[in-house]
Amino acid sequence: MSEKVLEVKNLIVHYETQDGVAEAVNDVSFSISAGETLGLVGETGAGKTTIALTIMGLLPKPAGCVISGEVLIDGRNITETSRNRAKQRKNDRMMRRLRGNDVSMIFQDPMSALNPVMRVGDQISEVIRLHSSASRAVATQKAMEMMELVGIPGVRFKDYPHEFSGGMKQRIVIAMALACNPRVLIADEPTTALDVTIQAQVLELMNDLKRQFNTSLLMITHDLGVVAEMCDKCAVIYAGQMVEHGTVEHIFNNAQHPYTQALFSALPSLDKDVDRLKSISGLMSDPMDLPPYCTFYERCDARCHRCMELDPPLTESEPGHFVKCVHFMKDNGAPSPKEGAAAAEASL
Amino acid sequence: MAKLYTPAMAAVAKKRARSKRKATSGQSTPSREAWKRLKRNRLAIAGMVILAALILVAVFADFLAPRGYDVQNLSERNLPPSLKHLMGTDNYGRDILSRVIYGTRVSLPIGFICVIIAFAIGGTLGAIAAFKGGRTDNIIMRIMDIFQSIPPMLMAIAIAASLGNGALNLVLAISISTMPARSRIVRAAILTVKRNDYIESARAIGASSRRQLLKYMLPNAIGPILTSFTFSVATAILTVSSLSYIGLGITAPTPEWGSMLSAGKELLRQAPHVLLFPGLMIMVTVLALNLFGDGLRDALDPRLK
Amino acid sequence: MFKYIIKRLLWMIPVVLGVLSIVFILSEITSGDPVDAIVGYDAPIEVREAKREELGLNDPVAVRFISYIVKVVTRGDLGESYATGRPVLDELLARFPNTLILTFASVIVALIIAIPLGLLSAVKQYSVIDNASMAFALFGVSIPQFWFALLTLLLFSVKLRWLPASGIDRLAGWVLPVAMVGIANVGNIARTARSSMLEVVRQDYIRTARAKGQKEIIVVVVHGLRNALIPVIANVGNTIGVSLGGAIIAESIFSISGVGQYMLLAINQRNWPSIQGGIVLLALAFSVTMLVMDLLYTAIDPRLRAEFKAKNKIRAKKNSDGEAA
Numbered sequence: 001m002s003e004k005v006l007e008v009k010n011l012i013v014h015y016e017t018q019d020g021v022a023e024a025v026n027d028v029s030f031s032i033s034a035g036e037t038l039g040l041v042g043e044t045g046a047g048k049t050t051i052a053l054t055i056m057g058l059l060p061k062p063a064g065c066v067i068s069g070e071v072l073i074d075g076r077n078i079t080e081t082s083r084n085r086a087k088q089r090k091n092d093r094m095m096r097r098l099r100g101n102d103v104s105m106i107f108q109d110p111m112s113a114l115n116p117v118m119r120v121g122d123q124i125s126e127v128i129r130l131h132s133s134a135s136r137a138v139a140t141q142k143a144m145e146m147m148e149l150v151g152i153p154g155v156r157f158k159d160y161p162h163e164f165s166g167g168m169k170q171r172i173v174i175a176m177a178l179a180c181n182p183r184v185l186i187a188d189e190p191t192t193a194l195d196v197t198i199q200a201q202v203l204e205l206m207n208d209l210k211r212q213f214n215t216s217l218l219m220i221t222h223d224l225g226v227v228a229e230m231c232d233k234c235a236v237i238y239a240g241q242m243v244e245h246g247t248v249e250h251i252f253n254n255a256q257h258p259y260t261q262a263l264f265s266a267l268p269s270l271d272k273d274v275d276r277l278k279s280i281s282g283l284m285s286d287p288m289d290l291p292p293y294c295t296f297y298e299r300c301d302a303r304c305h306r307c308m309e310l311d312p313p314l315t316e317s318e319p320g321h322f323v324k325c326v327h328f329m330k331d332n333g334a335p336s337p338k339e340g341a342a343a344a345e346a347s348l
Numbered sequence: 349m350a351k352l353y354t355p356a357m358a359a360v361a362k363k364r365a366r367s368k369r370k371a372t373s374g375q376s377t378p379s380r381e382a383w384k385r386l387k388r389n390r391l392a393i394a395g396m397v398i399l400a401a402l403i404l405v406a407v408f409a410d411f412l413a414p415r416g417y418d419v420q421n422l423s424e425r426n427l428p429p430s431l432k433h434l435m436g437t438d439n440y441g442r443d444i445l446s447r448v449i450y451g452t453r454v455s456l457p458i459g460f461i462c463v464i465i466a467f468a469i470g471g472t473l474g475a476i477a478a479f480k481g482g483r484t485d486n487i488i489m490r491i492m493d494i495f496q497s498i499p500p501m502l503m504a505i506a507i508a509a510s511l512g513n514g515a516l517n518l519v520l521a522i523s524i525s526t527m528p529a530r531s532r533i534v535r536a537a538i539l540t541v542k543r544n545d546y547i548e549s550a551r552a553i554g555a556s557s558r559r560q561l562l563k564y565m566l567p568n569a570i571g572p573i574l575t576s577f578t579f580s581v582a583t584a585i586l587t588v589s590s591l592s593y594i595g596l597g598i599t600a601p602t603p604e605w606g607s608m609l610s611a612g613k614e615l616l617r618q619a620p621h622v623l624l625f626p627g628l629m630i631m632v633t634v635l636a637l638n639l640f641g642d643g644l645r646d647a648l649d650p651r652l653k
Numbered sequence: 654m655f656k657y658i659i660k661r662l663l664w665m666i667p668v669v670l671g672v673l674s675i676v677f678i679l680s681e682i683t684s685g686d687p688v689d690a691i692v693g694y695d696a697p698i699e700v701r702e703a704k705r706e707e708l709g710l711n712d713p714v715a716v717r718f719i720s721y722i723v724k725v726v727t728r729g730d731l732g733e734s735y736a737t738g739r740p741v742l743d744e745l746l747a748r749f750p751n752t753l754i755l756t757f758a759s760v761i762v763a764l765i766i767a768i769p770l771g772l773l774s775a776v777k778q779y780s781v782i783d784n785a786s787m788a789f790a791l792f793g794v795s796i797p798q799f800w801f802a803l804l805t806l807l808l809f810s811v812k813l814r815w816l817p818a819s820g821i822d823r824l825a826g827w828v829l830p831v832a833m834v835g836i837a838n839v840g841n842i843a844r845t846a847r848s849s850m851l852e853v854v855r856q857d858y859i860r861t862a863r864a865k866g867q868k869e870i871i872v873v874v875v876h877g878l879r880n881a882l883i884p885v886i887a888n889v890g891n892t893i894g895v896s897l898g899g900a901i902i903a904e905s906i907f908s909i910s911g912v913g914q915y916m917l918l919a920i921n922q923r924n925w926p927s928i929q930g931g932i933v934l935l936a937l938a939f940s941v942t943m944l945v946m947d948l949l950y951t952a953i954d955p956r957l958r959a960e961f962k963a964k965n966k967i968r969a970k971k972n973s974d975g976e977a978a
Contacts, residue, residue, distance in 0.1 A: 058863055099866035107864075112857035117879050117955055127865040160955040176865070493664075494671030497943070498936040501898020506932050509920040510679040586797055593799045594902055594917055609800060613906065616818075620807050627800030635795040642791075 005216045006184045007031040011069035013050050022287040024050040026240040037217040039227035042237035048220045052186045056105050057095040073103050101131040104177040105186040109193045110170035114161035121157030124176050131180045146175040167198035178209055186218045236260050239285050239295040246321035256323045258302045385647040392643020398636035406452035415443040417450035418601040426619035436621040439611055447603035448625050454604045459585035462522040470527035474534035479561050492528035500525040508596040518597040522587050533576045537569035571648035578641035582634045589630050605630045661944055672936045673722050676929045690923040691735045732926035741930035752911035755900045759831045760893055763838030771846025776873055793840025798899050802833040802906050819908035830907045834899035838892050845888055850881040883954050890946040894939055
């Protein structure tokens, strides 16, 4: 389990638009080992999809640019760019070979992810033929097998996307993503657009296939239930920064960052009788105008004067559990025993 | 970061930030946003400036034109451009510059009037079709289909041929021939809006059909209609000049740009300058309208472009 | 699909009747006595009356209307030209091929030039290529066609003497007329193709294709092109209609013996059977073209094809999973 399939190091991504620069991803690092599942949790606009697109090398051009940091897939750095045209072409070619073969992605909306004027079978066999020397017939055969694998009769090979329901379309997207047996699969909110009854089926399917192929999975979601069900590790993203990172047990049993705690208190619970769910007041900071101090300050229940003085670094609070909060900083002597830390303890 | 923040300061900062947010959100209505985008579009501004200039020329034609538009001087026929006649003279010795200037009083208003009539009739029919739906929609649109089975130019030629020459007949010919297409535009725009949830909620709060149509649907459908209006004027001006060119519209001595060119082919060899300037004026006018229309479309639908 | 074709064919009946009615009404409201056009103003009154009786001009409007429609529909009889006395249909059919060639050549040439132009601009948005081709397209939709024809005549046949100024006895004779009719089409199609392609490359399925590791050029051509062409194809019918209008004027400028030139001459002579006949023929040709375009359009877009299939299926057994999106 120690072999790192995907490594993201100090990634900073900006969108440069007419209205200004949006700091979408600010210094995010994580890694996934073979067969492991990492959950990336956060609200809409936190930068989760941007991270995924960066890994795929599919940032919208020319707005999206990687300012610094590295993304390593199987040890190969894919964020390298070069002014030298020939070199850049080589980089692009390498990235193309990785995409769909070593790393593939399931998009949020299965309704629009498939080409409406192309038969689904052709869309699956396209990726197979791209990354292997398989003949058309062999690729077709393989595509049909993949369809059977995700629970769609192979005979529907010749159907067009509009002839399938949303859940089935997502199955086809999954079949397409796994067709070349990638090392890493990125799933960007794969169940958000689906009916609740179908969500569980799709998740189960992904879990099965992941185990079968020993694929690493980067699961992007805003649904903590999905994380609990699917993931080994979990990272909480807020305003493009990682605010908490640890195993699922760390996060679920000992949430330390006020934001993570707030996320949990916004969840309905079966064993506690709560009259009213807690919501997180306010809005996420505008990525065009991030404060120089803790980005969660304005919405934090546990804020204190020191939160406005500095932007706290990610600190290891217990082995393997990282938190980005003033209250857990070590170099400042004892963590200030403010209500934040107290609340963190109390919630255990 | 040497300065120490106190909670009180933070509260002030927060309040300020909130009021700033409120202020900006209050300003940015969709139409104002669109206007902002339009102002940023240099080509659209260029189109607007040209149009404004043409309108000014039309208003002050009497002061700007060196001569009357129908003053003939047979001793000065087909003269090339010179200091005395900046654009030369035509086959009757008329000053082309003067005729081109007076031409703005013909082409621009006729183009606009044609489109206004086409939209008034066609648009009303389209709006009724879209709003009522079902059988009404079907009947209206099938009639439009039949009208549209004659290509607009052919229809305009047929109507103009039947009614005879003259500005009024030309306006009728162009308005009627383009009316079905305009009805489709209005219908499509309203149908798009009709699908939105706020129409549903307007119905839920018990707004009358009239109110639903006028208060909720039209204002929201106006974007595409406005864009298409601009493009339609451009097309109408081209059609006016084409019909006049083949002798089916406005005839001499009225200085319509297209009719000024109808003697052009015969004069191709001796006096090519005669056909240069009127055509250039048509193109500049149409170009300005198209530039403005493009800008309008991009401003109203920022996803494009 | 079969049902749709039948329905579409049946629709031609009201279209033909509608066109005939419009044409008849237009000829009724026109001023001037057709007898003047045939026998001249100064003919003796008895001759004029005889001609009136012969043409059935003394019958009530309703009778004339019915007899006109019956004549056209049952015998294809469009009447005789006042000018030559020959059947209008014969005269029209002799000239029809030239009009067809001019119209379709200008549409096809325009498609061949404009589609790559529009797609290239979309793919290389904001580049020099994009700006140049969009400037050209804007010029194409803004220039008056007949003026463009006069300018090209001046340059290529008067000054350079490369191309003939009129006549189509040589292939070169077609160049300027086709260019005149085609220039507006190039502008329109290139602009449509560009915005359609820009819309398509933003779609999720393009991102999916890229995520497969497909080469950019194949993503654009295989996945983008076909989707982007759907609105362009949908608009070809209109383009043909506009070109038909352009062809009428082109024929008179370049002295091409076609339906347009024939009609314009007939308008000058107040020769109504010929005018009516020309309108009916061109409208009919246009309607048939639209019919073909509609069928082609459903062939290129599987969603539309499915819509017809689905409609039949729903009627057969009323169960669908409400998959409308």
